[in-house]
Amino acid sequence: MTVFYGHTNPNDPPHDKSRWQLMKDHALNVADRARRNAEAFGEGPRAELAGQLHDLGKYGELFQKRLEGKERGLDHWSVGAFFAKHHYRDAALALVVQGHHIGLQQGNKDALDEFTLESLKASHPLELRLTESEPHVTNFKLLLSRLMADGVTPVGARKPELRSGQGAAEMLDTRMLFSALVDADYLDTEDAMRLDGTLPRPVNKGLDAARALCALEAKLSGLGANTDVPEETRQLRADLMQACREAGLEHDRLWTLTAPTGSGKTFAMLLFALTRAAAVQASGQPIRRIVVVLPFLSILDQTVEEYRNLFSAAGFPPEFVLEHHSLAGLRSDESQGGQDDGEARQPGPDARLFVQNWDAPIIITTSVQLLESLHANRPGACRKLHRLAHSVILMDEVQTLPVALAVPTLKTLSRLTSEKYGAVVVMATATQPAFDTLSSEVLEAGLNDGWHPREMAPPGLRLFERSRRVNPVWHLDESVEWSAVQYWVRAEPQVLSIVNMRKHALELVKSLEGIPGLRHMSTYLCPAHRRTILAGIRADLKSGADVRVIATQCVEAGVDLDFPTVLRALGPLDSIAQAAGRCNRHKKRPSGELRVFLPSDEQYPTPAYRRAAQVALTMYRAGGLNLDDPATFRRFYEQLWRYESTHLEVLRQAVERQDYPEVAALYRLINNDSVNVVVPYGEGRALINKARQDGIDRHWMKRAQLYTVSVFRGRDGTLPAHLEPVNYRPRGGALPQPAPDWYLAHDGSYDEHMFGYLPDGGSADPFNQ
Missing domain, CATH: 3.40.50.300 (P-loop containing nucleotide triphosphate hydrolases)
Structure with missing residues (x-):
C-alpha cells in the first residue's frame, strides 16, 4: 500500500522519510484542532470537516513527488474545495478550504458557479492530474478514496442549496471558520517540522480573572490615596471606576464609555473587563481574553508599560500581557505570492509564537491590526480571529475611526457581540461619535441587531461638568x-x-x-x-x-x-x-x-x-x-456624516459581491501612500549599516520600528531621490527581492538636535518643503 505524506522534515535528505509526517496524521490533527478552535462559536463539526478536506490534493502522486523534490508549484487545495462545494453544497466551507494558502477569494454566485474542476484545470494545468491521461472526475474520486483508506472519513451535513452571503456579518462568519482552520494547520505543521530536542510550543495558562482583578483593585486603591493628585480629581476617577464595576456585572455585550480626558479610562476599561470576566469565570462559557485596541503606537507603548508593571508586580508571567501591532511593509504571508507549500516557519521565542494567533490572556494591539484583520482575506492576518469569540474588546479613542469605514466596521463588531460569538465590545472616548444614528444602516437581519450600545458612565455622575x-x-x-x-x-x-x-x-x-x-x-x-x-x-x-x-x-x-x-x-x-x-x-x-x-x-x-x-x-x-458638553460632539458627528458618505460605495459593493480580496484591499485605516524610512538616530545607524550589507528581514523590521519615520509619496508616486532602497531577504534561501516599503536615510538627512527628518535630505532649506 502506498504511504502518503503531508510534510517533510527540512533537515533530512529526501530519501530519509523516517521523520516525515503521515498525511493521515496531518488531516486528523488539523481536523481535531480546527474543531476545538471553532467550538467557541458553535462551528466545531464544520471546522473539523474543513480540516479533513483542506489538503486532499496531497494524496496525489505528483504532490508526493513534490515532497521528494521532483515536482514544484502544485495546487493541493482546490480539489478539497471542489468537494466541499460539489458534495456538501457549502460555499463558506469551499472558500475556507480553497483559501487556506492563497487567501479567501470571491464568494458570490457567479464565482461559485465557475468553481469547477474544468475551470481549475484551465488556471492550473498540472495541479489536479495524477497523470496526464486520467480524467478529472476519476482523479477527484481517487484522491477521496485514498483519504478514506487512510482512516479519514469526511462527515458533514449536505446543505439544501449552494448559497453565499451578501453582508459584512456573513463575511465575518466565513473568516472565523477560516481562522479556525488556518490556525490549526499552522500549528500542526509547526509541530511536524519541529526538530528533535526542541521544546513544543508553550501553552498559555489563560485569563485568571479573579486574581488579575485583585491586582488591579490594589493598584486603584494606591492611586486613590495619592495626594499628589487633587482630591476632586481622585473622587471623579473613583466614581468612574465604580460605574465600570457595576457595568461589569451586567449582561449587555455592547457598551460605550464616554469620559473626559484624564478621568482614568485606561484602568476603568480594564476594571470593567476583569469584573465581567471574574463574574462569569465559573460559567460554561467564560471570558477567554481581553483585547485592548488603541489607534496610535504612542498610546500603545504607554498602556503596555502600565499593564505590565501592574501584573508583573502581582507575579503574573511576562506573556500574560502581549503587545501586537503590525509591521508596515511586507506582510507575514503576502511575500510568498500565494504559492505557500504548507511548510511552516521554524519555531521561535514564546512571545512571537503567541503573537501569531493571540494566544494570551491580555492582548494590546492597534486599531489597524484588529480592524484590518477583521476585514482581511490572508491566512496570516485572519489566523487569530477565532480567539475573539467570548472575549472583551476594549476600543479606546474610537473617534479616530474613519467616517468612510464606520458602517462596515460597526456591522462586523455588532456581529461579534451576537449570541453566536459572545464577545463584549466597549467603545471608549472623551468625544463619543453618534454611531447609534447609523443603526439602521448597520442592521443585518438575523445576523446583528444594528448598533444599540449602553453607556457605562451614567449622566448623574456629571463627569464632564466636574472635570x-x-x-x-x-x-x-x-x-x-x-x-x-x-x-x-x-x-x-x-x-x-x-x-x-x-x-x-x-x-x-x-x-x-x-x-x-x-x-x-x-x-x-x-x-x-x-x-x-x-x-x-x-x-x-x-x-x-x-x-x-x-x-x-x-x-x-x-x-x-x-x-x-x-x-x-x-x-x-x-x-x-x-x-x-x-x-x-x-x-x-x-x-x-x-x-x-x-x-x-x-x-x-x-x-x-x-x-x-x-x-x-x-x-x-x-x-x-x-x-464640556457631550451633546456638542453628537451634533458634530451628525453634521459631519451629512457631508461624508458613511461608507465607501466601492467597499459596499465589494461586500455585496462577497469579494474577500477586494474588501481587504479597500478596508484601510491609514494612507498606504507612505513608506518607512529608517533614520540615523541611536541604534538606527547600526540598522542602516546592516541593511546595506545584508539586506533586511522581519527581525530587522521589528528592531527598526523605533527608528523609522513615514514619508509620503508625491502625487506622481515618486519619493525623494536621496532615499536609499533596500532588499528583503526571504526565508528558506530564496533570492533577495526589493522591499518596496522600506528605505534608508543618509546621515545628513536627520537632525538630532531639533528637526528630525529633513524632507530635502539636508542639502537645502528643509522649511520650504
Whole structure:
C-alpha cells in the first residue's frame, strides 16, 4: 500500500522519510484542532470537516513527488474545495478550504458557479492530474478514496442549496471558520517540522480573572490615596471606576464609555473587563481574553508599560500581557505570492509564537491590526480571529475611526457581540461619535441587531461638568498670522502649540530658534527620538522650567502631558478636544487656557480632515462650541456624516459581491501612500549599516520600528531621490527581492538636535518643503 505524506522534515535528505509526517496524521490533527478552535462559536463539526478536506490534493502522486523534490508549484487545495462545494453544497466551507494558502477569494454566485474542476484545470494545468491521461472526475474520486483508506472519513451535513452571503456579518462568519482552520494547520505543521530536542510550543495558562482583578483593585486603591493628585480629581476617577464595576456585572455585550480626558479610562476599561470576566469565570462559557485596541503606537507603548508593571508586580508571567501591532511593509504571508507549500516557519521565542494567533490572556494591539484583520482575506492576518469569540474588546479613542469605514466596521463588531460569538465590545472616548444614528444602516437581519450600545458612565455622575478645567478662547472669526502665534509662544514660559501640518511645525520651530525650552514634536522625529523628547518635556513641566513645544497631532490622544496653556490650529472638533486634554490635565491649577485659532495659511493633511475642520468652524459660527458638553460632539458627528458618505460605495459593493480580496484591499485605516524610512538616530545607524550589507528581514523590521519615520509619496508616486532602497531577504534561501516599503536615510538627512527628518535630505532649506 502506498504511504502518503503531508510534510517533510527540512533537515533530512529526501530519501530519509523516517521523520516525515503521515498525511493521515496531518488531516486528523488539523481536523481535531480546527474543531476545538471553532467550538467557541458553535462551528466545531464544520471546522473539523474543513480540516479533513483542506489538503486532499496531497494524496496525489505528483504532490508526493513534490515532497521528494521532483515536482514544484502544485495546487493541493482546490480539489478539497471542489468537494466541499460539489458534495456538501457549502460555499463558506469551499472558500475556507480553497483559501487556506492563497487567501479567501470571491464568494458570490457567479464565482461559485465557475468553481469547477474544468475551470481549475484551465488556471492550473498540472495541479489536479495524477497523470496526464486520467480524467478529472476519476482523479477527484481517487484522491477521496485514498483519504478514506487512510482512516479519514469526511462527515458533514449536505446543505439544501449552494448559497453565499451578501453582508459584512456573513463575511465575518466565513473568516472565523477560516481562522479556525488556518490556525490549526499552522500549528500542526509547526509541530511536524519541529526538530528533535526542541521544546513544543508553550501553552498559555489563560485569563485568571479573579486574581488579575485583585491586582488591579490594589493598584486603584494606591492611586486613590495619592495626594499628589487633587482630591476632586481622585473622587471623579473613583466614581468612574465604580460605574465600570457595576457595568461589569451586567449582561449587555455592547457598551460605550464616554469620559473626559484624564478621568482614568485606561484602568476603568480594564476594571470593567476583569469584573465581567471574574463574574462569569465559573460559567460554561467564560471570558477567554481581553483585547485592548488603541489607534496610535504612542498610546500603545504607554498602556503596555502600565499593564505590565501592574501584573508583573502581582507575579503574573511576562506573556500574560502581549503587545501586537503590525509591521508596515511586507506582510507575514503576502511575500510568498500565494504559492505557500504548507511548510511552516521554524519555531521561535514564546512571545512571537503567541503573537501569531493571540494566544494570551491580555492582548494590546492597534486599531489597524484588529480592524484590518477583521476585514482581511490572508491566512496570516485572519489566523487569530477565532480567539475573539467570548472575549472583551476594549476600543479606546474610537473617534479616530474613519467616517468612510464606520458602517462596515460597526456591522462586523455588532456581529461579534451576537449570541453566536459572545464577545463584549466597549467603545471608549472623551468625544463619543453618534454611531447609534447609523443603526439602521448597520442592521443585518438575523445576523446583528444594528448598533444599540449602553453607556457605562451614567449622566448623574456629571463627569464632564466636574472635570471642567480649561477656558477655551476662540480666534476663529478671522484668520491669525503665524507671527501672532510666534508671539503667543514667546509670551508663555510653558506652552504647547499644535498645528495640522508637519511643515507648519518645522516653519514655526525655525522662526522661534533660540528661545528657552524650545522643543519640536512631530512624526518627522522617529519614535525613539520622540520618547526622549517627551521625557524631557515632562521633567521640565514638573520642575517649572521653560518648555515651549511646537507639535503636530502626535501629542494628542493618550499622551500624558499637562500644560497651563495650549494653542491649537483649527481642526476637527475631536482633535480640538484632545488638545484640551493636554491642558491642565490633572487639574492642579484653577483653570488652563486653550486658544483655538484659524491660521492664515490654512492647510490640512487630508481632504477628510479638512471637511471635519470646516464642520467645527461652521458650528462655532452658528452658535459657539462647548467642549464640556457631550451633546456638542453628537451634533458634530451628525453634521459631519451629512457631508461624508458613511461608507465607501466601492467597499459596499465589494461586500455585496462577497469579494474577500477586494474588501481587504479597500478596508484601510491609514494612507498606504507612505513608506518607512529608517533614520540615523541611536541604534538606527547600526540598522542602516546592516541593511546595506545584508539586506533586511522581519527581525530587522521589528528592531527598526523605533527608528523609522513615514514619508509620503508625491502625487506622481515618486519619493525623494536621496532615499536609499533596500532588499528583503526571504526565508528558506530564496533570492533577495526589493522591499518596496522600506528605505534608508543618509546621515545628513536627520537632525538630532531639533528637526528630525529633513524632507530635502539636508542639502537645502528643509522649511520650504
